[in-house]
Amino acid sequence: MTLRTEDLGVLVERSLGPDRVQHFDHPWLAGTVPMVTPRDAGEVSELLRLCGREGRRVLPVGHGSKLAWSAPPVRVDVALSTRALAGVVAYEPGDGTLTARAGTDMARLAEVVAAGGHRLTPDVPRPGSASLGGVVAAGQSGICRLRLGPGRNHVLGLAAALGDGTSSKSGGRLVKNVTGFDLHRLHAGGKGALGVILEVSLRLFPMPAREAAHSVRFPRLATALEAAARLRAADVEPLALVVEEGFGPLESGAVLHAVFEGRVEGVARDLARTRNLLGPGEEREAGDARALLGRLRDLEPDAHEELSLHVTTRPSRLERSLDRVLEWLREHDHPRVVLVHPGLATLDVPLGRARGLDPVAGSALRSAATDLRVALAPRAQVELRGGRLALPPVDVPPTQLALEQRLRAALDPDGVMAGDLHRPAAD
Amino acid sequence: MGGPRAAQARAEAPAKTTISIFDMDSSGCSGLGDGRAGELPAQDAQSLAPGSDRARGAERGLGPGRSWSTLLPTPPAPVQGPSRPARSGTARSPGRSTMNRRLLRDLRAIVGNAGLVVGRAGRVPYECDGFTFVRHVPDLVVLPADTAQCSAVLTRLAAEKLAVVPRGAGTGLTGGATAGEGAVVVGTARMNRVLELDAVDRFVRVGTGIVNQDVSRAAAPHGLFYAPDPSSQKACTIGGNVANDSGGPHCFKYGNTKRHVLGLVIVLADGSVLDLAGPELDPPGLDLVGFFTGGEGLLGIATEATLRLERIPEATETLLAIFTSLDAACDSVSDAIAARLEPSALEIIDRLTIEAVEASVLAAGYPQDAEAVLLIEIDGSEPDVAGMSRELETIVRARGATLVRRARDAGERARLWAGRKHSFGAMGRLAPDLYVADVVVPRTRLRELVLRSTEICRRRGLRVANVFHAGDGNLHPNISFDRRDPELVKNVLAAGDEIMELVVAAGGALSGEHGIGLEKREQMCLQFSDDDLAAMARARRAWDPEQRLNPGKALPVRRCIEVTEAKLGAMP
Numbered sequence: 001m002t003l004r005t006e007d008l009g010v011l012v013e014r015s016l017g018p019d020r021v022q023h024f025d026h027p028w029l030a031g032t033v034p035m036v037t038p039r040d041a042g043e044v045s046e047l048l049r050l051c052g053r054e055g056r057r058v059l060p061v062g063h064g065s066k067l068a069w070s071a072p073p074v075r076v077d078v079a080l081s082t083r084a085l086a087g088v089v090a091y092e093p094g095d096g097t098l099t100a101r102a103g104t105d106m107a108r109l110a111e112v113v114a115a116g117g118h119r120l121t122p123d124v125p126r127p128g129s130a131s132l133g134g135v136v137a138a139g140q141s142g143i144c145r146l147r148l149g150p151g152r153n154h155v156l157g158l159a160a161a162l163g164d165g166t167s168s169k170s171g172g173r174l175v176k177n178v179t180g181f182d183l184h185r186l187h188a189g190g191k192g193a194l195g196v197i198l199e200v201s202l203r204l205f206p207m208p209a210r211e212a213a214h215s216v217r218f219p220r221l222a223t224a225l226e227a228a229a230r231l232r233a234a235d236v237e238p239l240a241l242v243v244e245e246g247f248g249p250l251e252s253g254a255v256l257h258a259v260f261e262g263r264v265e266g267v268a269r270d271l272a273r274t275r276n277l278l279g280p281g282e283e284r285e286a287g288d289a290r291a292l293l294g295r296l297r298d299l300e301p302d303a304h305e306e307l308s309l310h311v312t313t314r315p316s317r318l319e320r321s322l323d324r325v326l327e328w329l330r331e332h333d334h335p336r337v338v339l340v341h342p343g344l345a346t347l348d349v350p351l352g353r354a355r356g357l358d359p360v361a362g363s364a365l366r367s368a369a370t371d372l373r374v375a376l377a378p379r380a381q382v383e384l385r386g387g388r389l390a391l392p393p394v395d396v397p398p399t400q401l402a403l404e405q406r407l408r409a410a411l412d413p414d415g416v417m418a419g420d421l422h423r424p425a426a427d
Numbered sequence: 428m429g430g431p432r433a434a435q436a437r438a439e440a441p442a443k444t445t446i447s448i449f450d451m452d453s454s455g456c457s458g459l460g461d462g463r464a465g466e467l468p469a470q471d472a473q474s475l476a477p478g479s480d481r482a483r484g485a486e487r488g489l490g491p492g493r494s495w496s497t498l499l500p501t502p503p504a505p506v507q508g509p510s511r512p513a514r515s516g517t518a519r520s521p522g523r524s525t526m527n528r529r530l531l532r533d534l535r536a537i538v539g540n541a542g543l544v545v546g547r548a549g550r551v552p553y554e555c556d557g558f559t560f561v562r563h564v565p566d567l568v569v570l571p572a573d574t575a576q577c578s579a580v581l582t583r584l585a586a587e588k589l590a591v592v593p594r595g596a597g598t599g600l601t602g603g604a605t606a607g608e609g610a611v612v613v614g615t616a617r618m619n620r621v622l623e624l625d626a627v628d629r630f631v632r633v634g635t636g637i638v639n640q641d642v643s644r645a646a647a648p649h650g651l652f653y654a655p656d657p658s659s660q661k662a663c664t665i666g667g668n669v670a671n672d673s674g675g676p677h678c679f680k681y682g683n684t685k686r687h688v689l690g691l692v693i694v695l696a697d698g699s700v701l702d703l704a705g706p707e708l709d710p711p712g713l714d715l716v717g718f719f720t721g722g723e724g725l726l727g728i729a730t731e732a733t734l735r736l737e738r739i740p741e742a743t744e745t746l747l748a749i750f751t752s753l754d755a756a757c758d759s760v761s762d763a764i765a766a767r768l769e770p771s772a773l774e775i776i777d778r779l780t781i782e783a784v785e786a787s788v789l790a791a792g793y794p795q796d797a798e799a800v801l802l803i804e805i806d807g808s809e810p811d812v813a814g815m816s817r818e819l820e821t822i823v824r825a826r827g828a829t830l831v832r833r834a835r836d837a838g839e840r841a842r843l844w845a846g847r848k849h850s851f852g853a854m855g856r857l858a859p860d861l862y863v864a865d866v867v868v869p870r871t872r873l874r875e876l877v878l879r880s881t882e883i884c885r886r887r888g889l890r891v892a893n894v895f896h897a898g899d900g901n902l903h904p905n906i907s908f909d910r911r912d913p914e915l916v917k918n919v920l921a922a923g924d925e926i927m928e929l930v931v932a933a934g935g936a937l938s939g940e941h942g943i944g945l946e947k948r949e950q951m952c953l954q955f956s957d958d959d960l961a962a963m964a965r966a967r968r969a970w971d972p973e974q975r976l977n978p979g980k981a982l983p984v985r986r987c988i989e990v991t992e993a994k995l996g997a998m999p
Binding site for chain 1: 625627628671672674678682683685686695699700701702703706707708709710711712713714715717718720721722738741761764765767769807808809810811813814815867868869870871896899900901934935936937938939940941942943951954955956958959960961962963965966967968969970972981982
């Protein structure tokens with residue numbers, strides 16, 4: 001990493017004014033880099049142009065909570081914090097849309113739209129420490145994905161500063177719109193590799209009339225998954241369907257949670273059908289159900305603090321993939337703690353604290369996760385999150401790689417953006 | 428007034444008459460030679476058959492020297508936007524040489540006789556899509572049967588640096604599938620099979636030439652369906668839906684095509700194959716599938732699509748609310764949105780449309796004394812449908828609905844929808860031609876903007892009928908006219924320009940589901956800045972560095988300042 005803080009400080013102060021350079025210290029970077037916090041879109045563009053001229057690499061950062069989902073970039077010279085680019089631009093309750101600046105916390109946005117009778121999606125873990133721009137750049141979808149779809153589908157439009165500092169807007173604030181190329185689909189999940197997200201418009205969903213949940217404990221994880229498959233095949237529409245094992249107190253077995261929300265009559269019918277299919281269980285209503293949904297949402301490991309495996313497959317392949325993951329946990333003496341979203345066919349497996357990890361142990365874990373990935377390919381994708389251990393994606397077709405490189409070169413011609421999409425890890 | 432397109436029409440020189448080299452070749456080099464499109468799949472042949480609506484539209488064309496034909500690019504392909512020009516290999520016209528015989532021979536070797544449409548009579552049906560202002564008979568039409576053939580065809584065409592225009596069934600409404608001089612049409616119509624259907628994981632993989640409605644037909648035995656349902660769903664193909672991010676009445680609840688595409692196999696302009704077939708949730712890398720969908724054929728040709736299937740709802744209810752004013756119908760929709768009610772469709776049909784539908788063979792039983800009807804569909808669980816239906820009835824009655832009819836059975840529901848879905852065709856009774864506008868407005872300003880767009884047409888003495896996706900704020904002011912009257916054509920186009928200016932100024936958008944194509948490419952400057960458009964053009968060149976795919980569509984070919992100056996110059 002190149003650390004020329006003083007030089008950079010002089011240049012930044014010349015461009016943006018005095019006292020504009022702080023320090024960004026994040027375990028993912030294994031060091032400190034200078035950080036600039038632009039106050040508006042003009043300053044973002046100015047900083048990007050400056051870095052382009054000076055050959056510096058810029059890393060956009062919100063709260064930094066999802067940086068460790070990816071391998072660290074080869075080089076970061078400057079962190080660009082979006083935290084000062086905060087605030088609601090427009091909330092249109094009658095139209096069900098919200099436009100906000102990228103640095104705004106998701107918790108704050110959820111509060112704003114709740115007052116107008118809307119729920120914010122994606123509903124992501126720890127929303128108080130997740131910025132809108134970070135959530136969109138990371139491609140996060142949150143706990144309601146099963147019913148409401150992936151987060152990128154809710155992005156109606158977006159304004160960004162591209163790598164060369166030019167401004168770029170696509171989409172808009174309307175719930176239906178096919179005008180122009182949807183560059184926002186490239187920024188959503190693009191990990192900041194194409195530019196800095198400045199402002200995002202989201203589609204909102206109505207706040208439900210009733211929230212309820214039905215939770216059943218099963219003696220075995222496999223039995224809980226069979227029950228989830230029965231429920232999925234039946235005519236019920238849960239907002240979230242989650243199986244957890246090993247997170248709570250030391251009780252045996254796995255718990256299947258079906259969380260429902262919507263109209264009063266529909267939720268009552270879905271609950272009744274769920275009871276019939278799964279048998280009796282613990283039922284929660286209103287605030288209790290909401291609290292459960294929040295707890296389940298926040299079970300997703302925090303990559304800032306924790307190492308974890310994230311596995312994605314198809315529902316029909318879930319059981320086989322899970323068996324292999326459990327075998328892997330046994331082989332490597334990891335505790336059996338598993339979070340499964342059966343309808344989405346994703347697994348999250350916490351693997352211990354990220355901070356202070358012994359480098360030898362880290363290397364061994366990385367190697368073991370690579371073996372698991374090979375064993376599960378092509379049936380499932382395996383990611384290792386947390387620390388500096390993230391695995392580079394595999395089996396990306398050369399045509400895709402070449403196209404992504406051309407897109408990056410087109411939108412960030414000077415190679416200013418530090419984020420990498422497919423590069424092997426630095427260490 | 429009049430906007431850039433009207434100015435363009437006034438300034439226009441007669442269109443060039445072009446003799447296709449392929450006409451000449453076909454007489455001497457093939458066993459096909461008779462110009463038949465004989466190997467076209469049944470549905471495409473049907474939609475293009477002489478006497479069909481589309482073929483009639485084509486026959487009535489503007490003729491040489493009449494406006495709009497200059498919208499079509501002539502080689503070399505135009506440079507997009509204000510950004511730097513393509514460095515190499517812009518598209519060019521085929522020359523008269525033995526090269527063309529070799530090209531035809533090579534293409535025939537790839538796709539067989541069944542995949543080549545060489546003779547003029549066979550190519551005429553490809554001269555336009557549903558936007559019949561602009562017509563040009565392409566020099567050659569190639570219909571590959573699978574991804575490998577499509578790849579080989581594009582590789583061969585890349586060697587000749589020929590422009591390529593992708594085409595599905597040609598039901599688009601913005602000229603997106605119309606080929607300019609020297610361009611080769613590559614159609615997906617023969618890639619029309621279901622390749623895989625997984626009822627457990629709820630997806631289907633299809634060739635992109637499959638007709639939209641056939642996807643739901645294949646999924647129905649599994650209790651599943653494909654949600655996007657454009658009005659043309661009996662003819663339009665999934666490939667065209669992907670290119671335009673098509674919508675439909677039920678996209679109010681389910682969303683446009685983009686939300687339902689899980690994966691694609693795409694052949695790029697150089698013939699390379701980009702395999703993003705899915706259906707995994709979050710494949711590594713950029714969301715290329717999401718970006719491609721809605722790319723209007725400028726980025727590649729999708730040959731396979733993996734589509735999300737929905738479970739057929741337990742209950743469906745269709746209501747017809749009858750109003751004595753269009754304003755009241757609009758207000759009731761705004762009230763429903765504000766009340767956070769989300770039925771699956773909210774469609775408004777105005778008096779003129781009702782008259783046309785009821786006078787047609789597809790009379791739906793809409794009351795002819797109504798100023799507007801609101802067609803509402805609710806689907807989901809039985810209790811949800813029953814509850815929401817009651818609430819919506821209360822809302823429409825509070826806004827003055829004189830009657831609310833519930834479809835009693837599937838037959839009545841189908842009739843009500845047939846009226847809506849065939850309303851564009853029924854307007855053929857009002858005048859020989861129809862201009863279908865497609866704009867989106869903020870749903871909080873529905874009544875005001877429907878009224879103002881209608882006033883624009885009336886002020887110009889034009890007959891406008893409104894039938895639109897009210898729940899999404901997606902307006903379709905439909906202007907009836909006769910294309911044989913050039914002044915009327917100019918007036919229609921100028922009205923379209925005014926409507927677009929109105930809605931964009933009010934925070935709306937140029938298109939909700941039809942795309943930009945040729946029709947609105949210069950109006951893009953109303954909604955986006957030069958920088959925004961340059962970024963889109965840069966991304967487009969990453970996909971197609973030579974800009975040979977569908978040149979001249981979707982993005983303005985001039986800088987916005989030039990568009991504005993042309994418009995100011997045209998003002999009286």
